[in-house]
Amino acid sequence: MVLSRFWLVIFISSIAFVIFSLFSGNSYTIDNVLNGKKDDPILISEKYIDQIPIFIKDSINKSEEKTFIINRDTLNADTTYVYKNKVVKIFSGVQKSDGLLPTCKSTLLDLILPLMAYLAFFCGLMELLIISGVSEKLAKALSPVFVKVFPSIPKNHPSISYMTLNFAANFLGLDSAATPFGLKAMESLQEINPEKDKASDAQIMFMCLHASGLTLIATSIIGYRAAAGASNPADVMLPCIITSFIGTIAAFLIVGIKQKINFKSASLVTGLMVLIAAIIGLLMYVNHLDLIGKNYFTSNLSALILVSIIIFTLIFSFLKEKKFTEANTTVYEAFVVGANNGVKTGVTIFPYVLGMLVAISLFRNSGLFEIISNWIAFAFSNMGVSKEITDALPVALLRPFSSAGSRGFLIDSMNTFGADSMTGRLSSIFQCSAESTFYVIAVYFGSVNIKNTRYALGTMLLVDVICVITAIFVASWFF
Incomplete structure (x- = not known):
């Protein structure tokens, strides 16, 4: 309900502002809002x-x-x-972004079709993990922790392994793998959801933890900074980790308090300590590397782990081929079945993504977003916030709406102010410290046809605000 109203507000207010600008003489034509392309x-x-x-x-x-x-x-x-x-x-x-009609086209050709390809491949692998028994073993191993975080999920439920793979993929910056694993987790959680059109507690917790964006290796950000000529492209890695980790903890606490989770559980505390120890250990290792070593490590770790997952899945499936025979299938046929399910999921989420991205396109091209962001920047400047910080705010403001849009602002800020400036570095931290909230909600809840997202949107936006505030403090501390 909240998401629907928010979507209507964006749509109606943007159209009203476009019409007002035309008749007031502030704009000459509105054709660009409908047919224009980015950078025209x-x-x-x-x-x-x-x-x-x-x-x-x-x-x-x-x-x-x-x-x-x-x-x-x-x-x-x-x-x-x-x-x-x-x-x-x-x-x-x-023009800041594609108009309404080009957005409809690019959503299908540039977003949904590549996403369907990723979904097909990784859902095919997931099918192999299920039949071979890997997902069951993973669920059993992690159940002691997950049943505390997700008390409504039965012990050893398959969704535990899917969520684990999703968190791990996000953790390592593997966006192409994170989405298929996450959608599979939502489908699995939907099976035990008593009210099919209403988000369950487990789904809300999963969504908020996913959207908090805990990232260990910010591969794409490091790549953008290297392209912009940063002296040390990886110098924002630690601030990104700290910011996203605080955002994740905030999401867990906010939702946990709402769902009355027992935070004193020994297994929960142990799991959190292991996660913190892993982060600190990796940071200590990366910290002792020289510049070339850091760049080599960060650019190869994620890809190496992804390749390892694929190889492990295929080899284990081959070794457990008997289980595929018992299921009246083969390894290849099982992969094809999983891939086919991935394609169907992509078709299901297309209308949800299209509706959200078209609204965001109108919001940006109407000029309303720019006015609001200027007001916020003006308010911050009057509060004594430095211009270096206010110049980076457009990235933070657009990030919940559009990853591509905020990425454009990030690249522009580094080109304008320098990759090694406070503005360039803060923009980088903003970009990697959270997810594109509205896109994520449209994709994940849309994949299982959930209409009532309850308090998920409000919590995710609150976490976005916490990440922005944290990023400013962390960036000021480091740089």
Whole structure:
């Protein structure tokens, strides 16, 4: 219910603002909101050639392309004059994201189809893990901890192994593997959900822990920083880990208090201590490496572990081929069945993702998001917050809505202020310290047709705020 109303508010307010801007004269056309593409120039007015300044008119007439560009610099958008059919079109600034119709197309071609491919492959592997008995063994081993965190889940339930793989994939920055494992976990949890259209306690806890974004190896962030010329691309790794870990603990405490979980459980405390020890141990190892060693380690660890999981699954399935025979199938046929289920899941979530991304597209291109972010930055600056921090806030504000959009702001901030600036580093921490909340909710709850997400959205947004505040303090402490 909350998600539905929030979606309607974004949609209706964005459309209303677009119409208001058109009739008030603040914008010349709304075609870009419907048909424009990201980074396209925005048409701000049209004039007859006799109505423009003489020096621009002369420059256009001398140009073979009948085009004149002024204000060409690295910080400000160019103003471009294009003469065609007796009219000079004036463009200034660029579009922040794809319009409504291009978003519909790109959601299918650039997001859903690749996601379906990932789902097909990893769901095929999951089928092998199930039939071979690996998932059952993993569930038994972790049940003492998981039954404390998820008291409504029966002991040794298959969802435990799926959630474990999802958390591990997120932990290691394996986004392509995390989503299929997570969707499989949601499907498994839905089987024991007594109210099929309403999120269960276990599903809410899983979603909030997943969305808190605990990441050990921020591979993509390190790659962006290296491309931007950072002197030490991996120097944000520790702040990212600290920020995302605090976000995860906050999510666990908030949901745990709501669900009345026993925080004094010995197995729960032991599990938490093991996790902290693992993080500290890896950090100590990475800390003693030189720059080249850090870059090599962070760029290869995640990929190596993913390859190891694939090899282990295939070899173990081969060794347990008898179990596949007992199930009247083969290893390959079982993989195909799992892959087919992954494709079906991708088709199911497509409408949910489309509806959310179209609303976000309207929100950004209407100009409403920019106004709100400027207000927030202005409020922070009046509170004495430094400009280096306020310049990074657009990444934090857009992150819950769009990973691609916030990534664009991240790259822009590093290009504008420098990868080694406070703004560039803080933007990097914002980007890796949380998930894209609305996208995650649309994908995960949409995959099992849950309409009432209860307090999941509010909790996830609260955790996002906690991560933003933590990132600011951590970045100020380190840099």
